[in-house]
Amino acid sequence: MSLIMKNLTDRQKEILDLIKSYIGDYGFPPTRADISKELGFKSANAAEQHLRAIEKKGYIKILSGASRGIVLSEEEEKGIPVIGLVAAGGPILAQENIEKRIPESQSLLSESVDYYLRVKGDSMVDVGIFEEDLIGVKKTTDIKVGSVVVARINDEVTVKTLKKFSSEEVILKAENENYSDIKVNPFVDELNFEGTCVGLLRNLS
Amino acid sequence: MSLIMKNLTDRQKEILDLIKSYIGDYGFPPTRADISKELGFKSANAAEQHLRAIEKKGYIKILSGASRGIVLSEEEEKGIPVIGLVAAGGPILAQENIEKRIPESQSLLSESVDYYLRVKGDSMVDVGIFEEDLIGVKKTTDIKVGSVVVARINDEVTVKTLKKFSSEEVILKAENENYSDIKVNPFVDELNFEGTCVGLLRNLS
DNA sequence: AAAATTACTGTAATTATATACAGTATGTTA
DNA sequence: TAACATACTGTATATAATTACAGTAATTTT
Structure with missing residues (x-):
């Protein structure tokens, strides 16, 4: 079932x-x-x-x-949920995090989107992900090096490029020269991958 | 009617x-x-x-x-048309330019989109518009300085930021330091504004 | 000036559809 | 072990809905 x-x-x-x-x-x-x-x-x-x-x-x-x-x-x-700020502790898709919902976009983004996450900060500007953009996230544990991932490190949710992924060390790269890489030791810090970024939506005007 | x-x-x-x-x-x-x-x-x-x-x-x-x-x-x-390459001469929304259609996105982008235009080139990367992105265009003649516009200069369609708009001179700014501004004299060149960019869609993965 | 289109009212028949009631059989929960 | 939920068949009926036919009247096209 x-x-x-x-x-x-x-x-x-x-x-x-x-x-x-x-x-x-x-x-x-x-x-x-x-x-x-x-x-x-x-x-x-x-x-x-x-x-x-x-x-x-x-x-x-x-x-x-x-x-x-x-x-x-x-x-x-109801459509696909849009997540604004993620409250610490709970799951991303908790009701309290859902800002609104977007009607299913069908062929809009080629891969299926489980939720949209509103981007905070400018750490990904070099790959064209700006503050307030909505990134389409697909829930998956099948994470690939080089892709933009939604990761949770000790209850904090962050969007970064996965640079290295091994059992001893995970490196998350900010796509902005003003930021340095985040190195995570999975044995020390709690690290979870929430999903992969499969698309982007931006409202101008 | x-x-x-x-x-x-x-x-x-x-x-x-x-x-x-x-x-x-x-x-x-x-x-x-x-x-x-x-x-x-x-x-x-x-x-x-x-x-x-x-x-x-x-x-x-x-x-x-x-x-x-x-x-x-x-x-x-059929939904909102997606325009790939624009054939010289004809109108943007000519049948031959329509690559596919995207089901109406409703509240997806806050303003209504008349068509999506596939971005060619990297002249707008500094405002996070990348090659192959789809920009949502709203057909309007009400063009504002500072907004990203779709303009047609002598049959060539281009996406730029409108920097200056007067009867003697129109300046279109590329948001990429490797490109210089396009200065158009409306008396010499044929210049038409096709619309304003109101949103952006990107397919990753 | 005739013919066609638009924009309706009114009646009626056929069919499409929802839905109630009566069963049968099997598995699950209290 | 009785009550309940699941998963149906079969029959029947009221009503929901399509749709044909017969008109009327004003406007538009040919």
């Missing part, structure tokens, strides 16, 4: 995914018959019951009487 | 807008009855006839037999 859709059964998740994909294809939600046809149910009521169950768990809202009246719940369409 | 919706009558445009706004509110298109109620028609057939007319003009597709089967046509939801 998925970690995100903890409450939903596999079948229910399958139906929720179908609804989303149907909306993507047609621009409106499926009927009970559409769902049944797609999943091979012989009775439209199978779909109905699943929908009720999914609604009960809060993932959709069924508008009574309206045809195709399936509304994805807030959480489902 | 609007310039963009040239074919549609005011009433038809009103209905098309209603459809879009309804979809925005509910996540699915309205029924004929919904449209009629909203616009005060006493017969659902009034909506039907309008829909047929709008379909005939190519702005929507009506899926026969399907409830709420109104599909916005390609053009209506």
